[in-house]
Amino acid sequence: MHRPPSAEAEIAAELAEVTPALVPRYAAGLPGARAAVLTRLWRALAYEPLAWVTGRDAAGDGLVLRLGDGRRLDGPRADPYATAAYVTSVRLDGTVYDDPVRLLTDLAVPHGEAFTSELGHGVASLALARADRESHPEEWPEHDWEWEQRVVDGHPFHPNCRSRPGFSVAEQLAYGPEHRPLVPLARVAVRADRCLVTGRWPDELRDGDRLLVPVHPWQAEHVLKQPYGDWVDAHPLMSLRTLAVPGGPHVKTALSARLTSSVRDISPYSVGISDTLSRFAEDLADRLDGLVCFTRTLGAVAAGSAELAAVLREPPGRYAGRGERVVPVAALPYTGLPASGAWLAAFARLALTAGLRLLDMGVALEAHGQNLLVVLDADGSPVRLVYRDLADIRVSPARLARHGVPVPELAGRIVTDEVTALRRKLFGSLVAGALAGTAGSAPALRAALAAALPDLPVTGDLAALREEALPTKALTLMRLSPGVAGDRWTVLPNPLRADVF
Template identity: 75%
Template sequence: MHRPPTAEAEVAGELTAVRPGLVPRYAAELPGARAAVLTRLWRALAHEPLPWVTSRTTGPDGLTLRLTDGRRLHGPRPDPYATAAYVTEVRLDRTAYDHPARLMTDLGVPHGADFAAELGHSVASLALSRAGAPAHSTRWPERDWEWEQRVVDGHPFHPGCRSRPGFSVAEQLAYGPEHGPLVRLGLLPVPVGECLVTGAWPDELREGERLLVPVHPWQAEHVLKRTCETGLDAHPLMSLRTLAQPGGPHVKTALSARLTSSVRDISGYSVALSATLSAFAQTLAGRLDGLLHVARTLGAATADSPDLAAVLRESPQACVTPGSGERVVPVAALATTALPDSPTWLAGFARLALTVGLRLLDLGVALEAHGQNLLVVLSPSGVPLRLVYRDLADIRVSPARLARHGIPVPELTGRIVTDDETALRRKLFGSLVAGALAGTAGSAAALRGALETAVRDLPRTPDLVALLEQPLPTKALTLMRLSPGTPGDQWTELPNPLR
């Protein structure tokens, strides 16, 4: 075992200065946070195509990895769909490691030092998130942002699940949704002639011949180096940079910080396509018999910079029938919620999600349907009724599939457009099955049981056959962090839970 990395001590020091009463809880949460991140890292080491792992051997006492330098790394049998922190220690030759950052440092692989720093920050920030999050009652929340605040641990499978580089402890407490803050967004005036605007930019965000662009306070201070004289209050959602105005739309802001794998700015490409994509998605959702609502993009603007842009999006609350007692819940929050009979409920939810996802894929659209983008409308008794999808920026659209169904092809360009079947299936299966459904199920056994029931009555399309018979694709999240010179997504394959 090893002494705690610097990140934990740094957070403890800052916490002592800004919230001393939270220090004991933070210290108590550190062992669990180390195990949570180590479990995510072990999943990656066990399944991703890492160039310095030459072989993997499973035995009765666990999994052994042989490295290119002859060393051996040993740990428990991996469950690629587990969300519980079951890995508390692994051994590199004869040395035991209970901390992912120390392990990554001593592996000594290319780019491992930078990734080790991220893992250290992920552990420290996760412990801080768990320490500062309020206890949740069993009562279902009334407001959309309250559901989002329940997602304390971040991405269920990414080792950098809580890495927030560039954020001080005070800023994490002030802006992290799990801490329940109210955030004051700045409104930065920009001449209309300097902006690209799509959709309808509201009058209340205009000032004569200037647009008032919502700016996250972290972005204003650290990136734009600007102060804003006016602002609006909003509640942060689980993506951190998207916030909900009470009674109003959601505001997606540019946040030029790396959270998990990506820098969260907003490209001009996304702004330019937002209105076209939104209108197209509404049309396509109309073919799904009321099973899917797509949150509309109301307006988007950029001041010719990915660092200064914003998107206004309809709240998913708009699809809830008033007075019905329905709740719209982000899928990532389902694991925090008391649900009816779990196996039966999970199978019903999986059937609904696969029905929508596969029908859309057959029509020509692959959703990025992970637990943050995908929401489910629940009846007062908890029955899954229909789905809501938000954030169209990273879907994939197949002109060939659309044409096959006689659907007019929208005027789209760039990375969103592809007819590659592998790319389309990876997008949907990796986000929906290996992401949203696996994260809700929490284990390979639970996921297998739900899928076995869910797929029985689905139309046996080529896409469903691929889902049933081929390994399950998922993003190689750790390989991507260890490959800074390789742009775009990289992929790996997980054991098919149905085989």
Template identity: 70%
Template sequence: MHRPPTAEAQVAAELADVRPGLVPRYAAELPAARAAVLTRLWRALAHEPLPWITRRAGGADGLELRLADGRVLRGPLADPYATDAYVSAVRLDGVPYDDPARLMTDLAMPHAAGFAAELAHSAASLALSRAGQQAHSKEWPARDWEWEQRVVDGHPFHPNCRSRPGFSVVEQFAYGPEHRPVVHLGTVPADASECLLTGDWPDELRDGARLLIPVHPWQATHVLKVPCENGPAAHPLMSLRTLALPGGPHVKTALSTRLTSSVRDISTYSIGVSATLSAFAEDLAARTDGLLHVTRTLGAVTANSPDLAAVLRESPQMYAGPGEHLLPVAALATTDLPDSPAWLAAFTRLALTVGLRLLELGVALEAHGQNLLVVLSESGAPLRLVYRDLADIRVSPVRLTHHGITPPALTGRLITDDETTLRRKLFGSLVAGALAGTAGSAASLRSALDTAVRDVPTTPDLTALRESPLPAKALTLMRLSPETPGDQWAALPNPLN
């Protein structure tokens, strides 16, 4: 029986057509890419509340997982905060597996086949991303989008860290920020009377009574399937669908494919609340004594479709002064700064001070390494933070009112007074995400937190952070239970205990 080529073979075949000189390097990168994805998968198997794992037991020989059907899975002890690829193989009933896709296929749990395909694509695409890299210059980048291009491996903890389904090799080279392309956006005209527009829309993206909506070329080809007028050239950022216009704002485009966990369209709801949310966040950031800036949303538009929408945001670069460096927290791993315990503690103190202050007031940021940026002094000291993309924060009217702040005129999924939801949002993204990804291990994270919390004002939220398991999104569980909407959560060992 004929079998379709594996994801690795398919990428190799396409690469041989377009960049044959990279084929040997791609092949050489595959084992490490599999290990990187397998490490992330093993973390999930060890710590997420997967219903078909009935028992976990750790000892000197490693970790043993007993499955509901009686099989046993064995591997190394799983550090939930490690970012190095330290899992090269695990054993299922004594049979070694070094390929995460093959392991998931043979586990044969509900929805395993689809997830296995994503894992295979993640490993192959990660190897491709690594194969195309050049050595970093010793000089730090001068522009924010150049920092974003340094982040090659994607999400530090998601097994689908580099999964880009629907993207050919040519398209990955053309649109993936780690490949350093210039992307020529298209524009689709739409009658202003038929669009939802909030904020301002620039003259250069207007044509009389029509609004010119920026469109990612992948979206134009594969989803909209309409011809696009020539739009501006731009540099893709880490999220791939958000791009920096040279000397201008950032533009967030709809990209209706599943990257890591989510389909990246832009909802009508997020367009409708964008101006109100931006003004509110700007006012709230002013209460942090200059430690936080929030990039303003300049304008947002949708032609009554999540597949045809765009958001213009000011560039975070404007919040960096002369001699200062601005970079996403995810890019810190590309510098030597996280190797310093004192530096990591200082950065952790800054991030916790800001995050907990806003949470106390009534706003939980989705402060993962992509949304959160840090301004560094010329010598590399962390000075202040910049936050972008307000689409998934949570706002508590009760907490705001308690502090004499008028809640914004918002409804819908952004609004909640549930303390568990608010704390999960911040702690899961900031502590289990941005800080853990920067620290790179449980030991480093523990040291940084232990030092930082001594100087952070005590609040009920800080007490909860100290005393409770650390929430983190159960990313693999979410991919294996598509029938369950919304976020699902794992409780990780608290590094402060």
């Protein structure tokens, strides 16, 4: 494998031209960014089913990986639920590596070249994000979208946590939510008879017999390359491609760039089912005694391809009452609230009660820290949940029918009665994702679950959560498996068992 050009050096050179004042802070942040990405990569090496890792052995306070080519990789004992950067170096056959890019380059794993390049961009972009970090005042933000922009480090467990390949430094500063810009949304005119539309498409985005499809400016310039008009300046949210229009909806745009695991387009399939799912979610909310609110899809359009499509959703802030705030779960560590074990247990109890109740009913949420939000009262106590973006949930017709819930007219990947698929979807996103990312370590997650689970109704799903290994997406395996469609999975030690760490 040829060594990729240094993304760190490329971004430093661009930054010197665009915003030279950030260069010293960027350079100072590179070691910490390398450690943050190396920690995430070590988690993958320790727990994912990678064919070239043939053995894993505990060695005192460390972990030894035996590789298929006979080499040995040594590092610390891996906490699969840790979010702090605790892996500062590992040793490959005695050689010390503190740089995940250099490590993966010298590992020379199958299909690793593209992933190695992405890691390099991820390290550099993470250092850039931290260099441009805003100092936060004691008071909480005035607007809900400001919480989203405080999530500087991105995905808590993905090695590509802040990867921005295909984005120049100027584009990262102009479009990345961590840089707090206003993004000028564009709109492309398409004949209405060439579009798939569900829900109600607003008059503001119509022009006679044409629909005006909101488009991210990066997509307009790099992918569509066709005439477009300006629409409105909006605030980018955590997902980068979704933006909050001031006084209006959240707009999910197509963005054909690979960020963490996938290319961010919007499939005609998801547009076609969006209105049905939105109406179905309203019925679910009525059955949940106020535990969960679902943001409604106002309208969705696909203009002939996944590269030109958009979804308009309600802003989650509308589900906050007087004195309440809505905070994405990924932003909870920035509030200081999870530092309290009692608070974390209360949040786990709320989230698991809602998630397991829905799962038993027949709906498995993709309840990771981006899709799941929590409503906090004036004292900061969690009172209910808000869920957005229904495109990746799973629906079980058999379970719905068992509970007397009308089965929506759905087909395709979203529909399954397979128990493993349903539990993977919820447990992998909520427990191994949202709750683990909020807790920040195996001991903290274990304590929160131990406090919350005794209060939950006993179901087969709860028994599986108590007793079985915890499923999670094998994020690195997915990036090293070109041509393999769909999610790949692994399991993590059950956080309720103290003897496995």
